[in-house]
Amino acid sequence: MSTSANATDVLPGHDPWRSRPARIEAIEQEIPDVATLRLRLQPEANAVPYRFRPGQFNMLYVPGCGEVAISMSGPDNFHDGPGDPPEGLVHTIRTVGRVTQAIQQLRVGDTLGVRGPFGTPWPMDEAEGGDVLVVAGGLGLAPLRPVVERLVAHRSRFGRAVLFYGARSPDLLLYERLFDTWRGAGVEVLCTVDRAEPDWSGAVGTVSLLVDRCSLVPGQQTSMFACGPEIMMHFAARSGLKLGLPPTSIWLSMERNMQCAFGMCGHCQWGSHFVCRDGPVLRYDVVEPWLHVRDM
């Protein structure tokens, strides 16, 4: 006698491996090799409303090809009423590997699988009432866009809001089309590039140099959220510390290989942390010991 059972019978409605089909509603080309997809989850009986917070990610799945962890880039709906995010699930994706190449082949109306949301969020609620320094490098702006959108949507709940953004060259500035809207809503947007072109009038150099020029308001609570290449975050955090930020006010979003997304497959292991479950957003003082170890 064998016992035949469906795994979901054991844990009703809670199979972390289960992907849900989502349809592509729109595709927007951003910069070379980078596009933003807007997905709509397909209606399903007993489906739980999809709610996420800035900083969290989904596993996007192209059947036959595989899954890839992609952060949410649209405005979050965590404090909204029940229901999926009105704008759908917004993902900005760079074509770099097998799965992202397969995603690039998809067209509006095609379906793909979604599991999520997973991971820890940027601590937006805790940052309310204080100043917020957002530091992004390259595509690292994608996981930070929901932060900026939250700052824009609830501008009066925060103090000074600054986006420090570094890209390799002016044509690689992500979401440049949104900068005027963000500035109009009272978010300072400061850009720098590694390689300038003749018509570039902004800063040249690493993004941490921009942070160095900033100064904190004494007595004012300030949070720093950083995402980008590891070396960039390392220097951004150092600049934050130099400004006088306590290590507990600096948050980084880490990237590792993720396959299960809930702390079970082991791929994203980093010191004491599963980046998928304990991160991707981690507090600087928690990860600082591991940041200095090569090949960890």
Add this chain to the structure above:
Amino acid sequence: MPSDPAITSATPIEETPWWIDRNGLQELIDRLIEIGYEVVGPKIDQGAIVYDQLATVDELPRGWTDEQGPGLYRLHRRDDNELFGYNVGPHSWKKYLFPPLTEVLRSRKTAEGWVMETPAIEVRRLALLGVRACELAAIAVQDRVFLTEGTVDPTYKLRRSHLFVIAANCTQAAQTCFCTSMDTGPRCRSGFDLALTEIESGFLVQVGSDQGRSLFESVPKRLARSVEMDRGDERRQRAVDQISRRLNTEGIRDRLLEQLGNKHWDDVASRCLSCANCTMVCPTCFCHSVDEVHHLTDEEIVRQRRWDSCFNVDFSHVSGGPVRDTVRSRYRQWLTHKLATWIDQFGTSGCVGCGRCISWCPVGIDLTREVAVLTGEQAP
């Protein structure tokens, strides 16, 4: 912590053991098969003692023992007919609870796009026969990985909840055993339904759960005599006395993590083949990858979970390349995870002291020695 306390908590154990002979053990197997269990236990295959389905006591490795050492595993004839006179081999019970391949999702192409569903899985009711103390500890460690609140693996939970465990107390130790250092054995303390201690005349049987008690009711038995109990004590003590390998676990987390920059990692890396054998035989290693399995038409796709290892180069692959692209970094990852950061993640060491990684390492790397050298307790 495990979300289902019924699975892992120690249940009351009857203090006085019962005695059965080999016919009694056969009756026990028969009873389990009658009520629908598939009994799996130690059997000899290709020169090693492995775990496989069995129906009779005669299929056990009667009169065989194993010789183990760094990079060494050999079977030898015993001069008696004992059924459990050996230690652990290359298999562990994780192959039943966390099978090397598991389907996790099925996708079907339709006119409206992909339809995705959780595959129905067949779960056999398994009775594990001959589980050693270190292996009970290993199951408890994997429970923390797969049954922790918030990260419960549905298929593991299903398999785990259909288990009957007959433990076997070790009456001898291999040269590779160090369960006494890890505080996991050799005596079976909890996590079993019944526990056997083999003595010359048969078996002492300790009841460890209500499930064990009710199954054992119909098996012919009598209470053990004091001389038999003394014999059991002596034989279990023999296993303790034979364990010579030591791992100093005092403050091991911090002592190891202080050594991330130690040059000795390069020395281990010069010997380590990064072959992943240690992680495959380890009863607690849980890392896995997920693969796509296609039908020829590409209209039905299965996602399949497969055992993987932190020793494989592409295991840590990110868009810029592997995070750990040297053998040094991969061995360091494995050892520091197993013995140090595992404690941060799961509140327990990832090592149960079974010694499999020592025996099955093709070049005989012995983690107890590497730890002693890394932490300065032993000269390189």
